Each structure stands twice: as structure tokens, then as C-alpha cells.
Amino acid sequence: xxRKLRIAIIxxxxxxxxxxxxxxxxxxxxxxxxxxxxxxxxxxxxxxxxFRFDTGPSLLTMPFVLEELFSSVxxxxxxxxxxxxxxxxxxYFYPDNTVLDAYSNIEKFADEVSRKTDDSSKxxxxxxxxxxxxxxxxxxxxxxxxxxxxSTFTNMQALKxxxxxxxxxxxxxxxxxxxxxxxxxxxxxxxxxxxxxxxSNPFTAPATLNIIQHVEFGLGAFIPKEGIYSISNSLYKxxxxxxVEFQFNTKxxxxxxxxxxxxxxxxxxxxxxxxxxxxxxxxTNTYEKLIPxxxxxMYRRYKKLEPSTSALVFYWGIKGIHDELETxxxxxxxxxxxxxxxxxxxxxxxxxxxxxxxxxxKYNSKDAPKDCENWFVMVNAPYIENQNWSNxxxxxxxxxxxxxxxxxxxNIESKIEFEExxxxxxxxxxxxxxxxxxxxxxxxxxxxxxxxxQNRSKEYKxxxxxxxxxxxxxxxxxxxxxxxxxxxxxxxxxx
Numbered sequence: 001x002x003r004k005l006r007i008a009i010i011x012x013x014x015x016x017x018x019x020x021x022x023x024x025x026x027x028x029x030x031x032x033x034x035x036x037x038x039x040x041x042x043x044x045x046x047x048x049x050x051f052r053f054d055t056g057p058s059l060l061t062m063p064f065v066l067e068e069l070f071s072s073v074x075x076x077x078x079x080x081x082x083x084x085x086x087x088x089x090x091x092y093f094y095p096d097n098t099v100l101d102a103y104s105n106i107e108k109f110a111d112e113v114s115r116k117t118d119d120s121s122k123x124x125x126x127x128x129x130x131x132x133x134x135x136x137x138x139x140x141x142x143x144x145x146x147x148x149x150x151s152t153f154t155n156m157q158a159l160k161x162x163x164x165x166x167x168x169x170x171x172x173x174x175x176x177x178x179x180x181x182x183x184x185x186x187x188x189x190x191x192x193x194x195x196x197x198x199x200s201n202p203f204t205a206p207a208t209l210n211i212i213q214h215v216e217f218g219l220g221a222f223i224p225k226e227g228i229y230s231i232s233n234s235l236y237k238x239x240x241x242x243x244v245e246f247q248f249n250t251k252x253x254x255x256x257x258x259x260x261x262x263x264x265x266x267x268x269x270x271x272x273x274x275x276x277x278x279x280x281x282x283x284t285n286t287y288e289k290l291i292p293x294x295x296x297x298m299y300r301r302y303k304k305l306e307p308s309t310s311a312l313v314f315y316w317g318i319k320g321i322h323d324e325l326e327t328x329x330x331x332x333x334x335x336x337x338x339x340x341x342x343x344x345x346x347x348x349x350x351x352x353x354x355x356x357x358x359x360x361x362k363y364n365s366k367d368a369p370k371d372c373e374n375w376f377v378m379v380n381a382p383y384i385e386n387q388n389w390s391n392x393x394x395x396x397x398x399x400x401x402x403x404x405x406x407x408x409x410x411n412i413e414s415k416i417e418f419e420e421x422x423x424x425x426x427x428x429x430x431x432x433x434x435x436x437x438x439x440x441x442x443x444x445x446x447x448x449x450x451x452x453x454q455n456r457s458k459e460y461k462x463x464x465x466x467x468x469x470x471x472x473x474x475x476x477x478x479x480x481x482x483x484x485x486x487x488x489x490x491x492x493x494x495x
Contacts, residue, residue, distance in 0.1 A: 003495050004028055006273065008265050010252050010290070011280030011432075013041025014476060015466030017235040018069055018483025019278055023490065024242040025073040031245040031274075033252055033267060035432075040232030041280070041467070042431055042438070043476065049418045050369040051317040053376055054228040058358040059089075059328065061215045062477035063222050066231070069480060073242060080234035082225040084363065089221040091326040093407040094186050095334045101326070102190075106217055118184040127181045127191070131214035134168060138211060143472045146485050148454040169207035170446055175337075177207035189336050193354070196380055198474050199308025199439040201340045206446045223327065227360050227367065231476065255279070255290045255463065262462030276462045276494055278486055283453040283469040284434035296459050305451060306444055307383040307437035308474075309343055310424035312396055316375040317368070317418030322359075324408060329357040331407045343382050344444070349396045353379035355403050372417070377404075383435040384424050393423055433469075440469025455486040456493065464490060 005028045009016045012034040024030045038044060042056035060066075063083055070077040077083075085104060092100040100116055103109040106128060110121035169177055178191045194212040195202035224230045240246070247267075254266040255277050264273040279286040287299035332354050333339045339350040358376040361368035368374045379396060404412045424436030434440070441452060453470045457463040466482040468474030 005275040005490070005494055007031070007276045007278065007490070008033065008272070008274040009278045009280060010255075010265070010286075011035075011041060011467065012039040012236070012246065012248075013280045013467055013479065014043055014232060014235065015468070015470070015479045015482045015486075016041075016278065016280030017232070017239055018480045019280075019464075019466050019487045019490075020239050020244045020483075021069065021073055021235065021242055022484065022487040024239065024244045026487075026491065029245075030243075031247065031272075032239070033250045033265070034246065034248050035251050036430070037248050039236040039246075040229060042427075042433075043228055043232045045227065045229035045232075046315075046420075048420070049317055051315075051372070051374045051418055052227065052360070052367040053315045053374055053420075054358075054360060055313075055422070057228050057476050058360075058376060059216075060222040060224065060228070060231070060476055062219055065477040065480050069235075069484070070238070072484075073238070075238060080238065081230055083222045084225055086221045086223060086327065088326050088328075089216060090328040090330055092186075092190060093329065093331045095332065096186075098186060100186070100190070102217075104217070104220060109217070113187060117186055119182050119187045123182055124187075127178075128214060128217055130169075130181070131210050131212075132218050134208060134211040135214040135218070137168060138208065142211075143478060143481060144485075146455055146471065146489060148456055148458065148489075169210065172207050174202040174205050174207050174209055177210060178202075186332075189332055192336060193330065195443075196309065198443050199310075199380075199437060200443040200448075201344050203337055203340055204344075204444040205448075206443070209443060223360075223363060225364060227364060228476075252281075252290060254292060255286070257291060257460055257463075260460055262460060274462075276464065276490055278464045278466055278490075280467045281432050282434045282467070283440055283465055285432045286465070288434075289432075291460075298453065298457070298459060301451070302441070302453070305441040305448075306344075307435050308439035308442040310381045310383050310427055310433075310436035310438055311422070312349060312379050312381045312393060312424070313422040314375075314377040314397065314400065315418075315420040315422070316377060316416050318373045318375050318412075319371070319415045319417055321371060321373060322408070322410075325357060325359060325362075327359055327362040329359075331355040331357070331403050339380075343380055344442075347382040347385045347387065349379060349381050349392050351395075351399060352403070353396060353399060355379055355400050357404075381424050381436075383437045384428060385435070389423050389425050393421060438468065439474035443473075455482060456489045462494065 007030045009032045044055040090102045110124035114121040178188045192202035195205045251268040256263040262277045333352040342350040356378045428436040464486045472478045
């Protein structure tokens, strides 16, 4: 009979919830410790003055990952979350006044590009086939399995990927690959943008990351009817149903380790013994603050790696309904290469920042008062490195409003009824993200995917990692998969 384990999970983010649900369903005793008073981590929510905002992620891809989580514990996702596929995944605004609708129907999107740019519909279809090819060859290896297991690389799928290694496009950057497919700078910029989905630079990140475009266009972009936070809340309800214990407002002071083996955890309230500890906290934060006198080789290596970008978010309650906008919108910068140079080399928020606007009240009118909208306005920001954030926020607020006014022909400042701001400083404080980075390490090198923290520690027996800073990476589906991979490894090595 398999041993039933006492398992502690540090953090009630989506990765921790995913692991908790699976492990509790298998009969293990699971206790989740959360420093805040609610679940979700970065995928949280707040309401004020009649406006509701998702605080972090704003789009769901690969819904089958969530569907599998529910079905694996004999539940149906439809009883918890109502998903809708977006007809327009994003609306793009360019400095030359070109406006592009990225339709979820690929042929319709290709026609839109053909009509409004110098590229053809055939170039779009050819490119998305290229992106699909990368996904088909790598997804099973890079997304759904652990890199630490020999079995991941000793099967037919791995052999197929090796035989077709050139198709993985590892030797050139995303930007160089995209520049070969397209001649119009606007379309190159559109597809370069997907590097930001894991906080990286398209001018240095390997073209293998062009897999992301297939995930959104080929597999589809979705939105839960009740907002992204309904995912976090539904997983919490499911975890409680599976008898997962939650302890909120509890700070973890230490992971107790004796002779390189996990023994338990020490909180600001007491000390408890556990067979296994899963950290849903940032990897670097775990090594640096939760393991006393940590001399881990992994930790020393991580300290040398470049963090991903952070973000600056303005949550605005806006008067009026703006039919010229979709649920998801991008206002592009004039010079994309300069923008990433400012982010990664100068480590400042760009002076002409590409600006993302997410309006959940477009599909859920309850998220804003009558004749109003809730605008989640985000720009990429550098990780924390001695910046004067008060100056950065003030400067960026002016620049963002100027961009919005120019693109939409409005006076946005006169429409703002309510405002809250989330800077990298608050991101680090609220989510324990190292230097405020959203995705752990960046993917700005060919080997980055292999350098990411694996889900099972090989240095400390009984210690596991989930969440956006661990394998396979950030974003809702990958974080949920990290919980699955960790749960599978725990049953293999600990039971």
C-alpha cells in the first residue's frame, strides 16, 4: 500500500492549488500556507468603487490543461468555470494609425493582414504552420514532462524532436525568424510581442519560443465568463472539497532541513513536521529566505541568471463605453528594439512603452458600474535594480496617457474616476517575486529552458517547486502543469 504523506504547500497560487488538488485526491494529507488572505497569487482580484479587476493574468490558453485537472479528480470543469472563446484575441494599434483585429479564425486574421499591411494571407498561414510544427515537436517534452527524468528523453517523441532539431529553430532569435517570414515591420512586431509572454526579449530569445503563437492562434484564446479570478476561486473550492487544509495570513519563516532532507516548516505561528514541502513561492526567494545558510549549487547558479521583466499596471475606473476597443488591446511603440534595450540594458521603463489594455467589463458588465469600464493598463517594466520607482511611475503614467489619447483620439485623464497602481516594488512585496520579475528567469538564451528550476530538488530530498519561476514556466496553463508534474514526481519518489 502506498504511503500517505504529510505535504505542506507554501503559497496558494495556481501551481500550488493544482498540486494540492491532485495529491489530496490521492489520499495524502495536504496543508496550504498562504501569507495573504486569499488564494490565487498573481491571479488575484480586487474591487473598489463598483469596479472589479483581475490583478494579473488576463487570458487563458490551452484550456484542456484545466479540463484535465478537473477530470483527473472526477469533476467537470463546466460545473465550476464557464469558458468562452474570444472571437478577436487582440486589437492592435500602430503609430501610423493602422488598426488590426487579430481574429481567432486564422483565415479571417490572414485576410485582415493582407488587406491592411504589405504582407499576404499566405505568409500568415505559412508562419502559423511553422509555429504549430514547433509545438508538435516540443510540447510533450518541454511543457508536459519533467526535464529531470531520463524517461522524458528516451522515447519516440524525444527521438522525433532530435531528428527534426532544425525545425525547433534554436539557432536564431525570435526577431530574426519573424523577419524572414514577413516584410512588414508591423507584423514582425506583432509576432515579436509573444516574447513578453514569459518576460523575455525577442531580439535575443531563441526562435523556439515562436511556439507561443500557435498556443494562442492555433489552440485558441479563452476567457472565463466571471473573470480570470474565477479560475483561482474554483480551484480553491475544488481543493476544499478534496479536504485540502488552508491556513491564510501565515508567513513561512523556514523550511526545516536536516541532513539535506525536508523535515517540516516553521511559520510565524508555529512549527510543523511534514514529509514533503512544495514551494509555490519564487525559486530564488525560496533558496534565499526560506532555507537557512543555503549553499545550494542551484541557488548560486540562479543568482547569476537574468530575471524576466516585471510590470507596471494602472487599474483605472473609466467613465464611458469605448466601442473602438476590444477586451484585449495593444498600442505599439514606434521602435521595438529600442524598447527592449531600455528594458534589459538601461533597466528603465521605456519612454515609448507598448501599452496593453484589458477590459473585462466588455464581456462581464458586472465588473464596472453602468456606462463605465474597468481598464487594466499594463506596460513592461525592468526587474528591480536600484531604480527610482516614483519617478518611473510618474513618467510612465504621462507617457501612457499620451499614447492612449493619440491612438484613440480621446482625453483619457478626464475619464479616470478611480485609480490604483501596481509597480514592481508591490509585485515583489505581495508575491515574493525576486526583484519583481514575473516569470523567474528570462528566456534570453538558447539554454534558458534547461536552466529553469526543475520541479524536484535533487539537493534536498522532499523539496519540490511549482509556479511560474519553476519548470515549465509562467502563464496559467504552464503553472497548472507544474502542479501536475510535481504531484507525479512526489508519487514516484516519496510514496
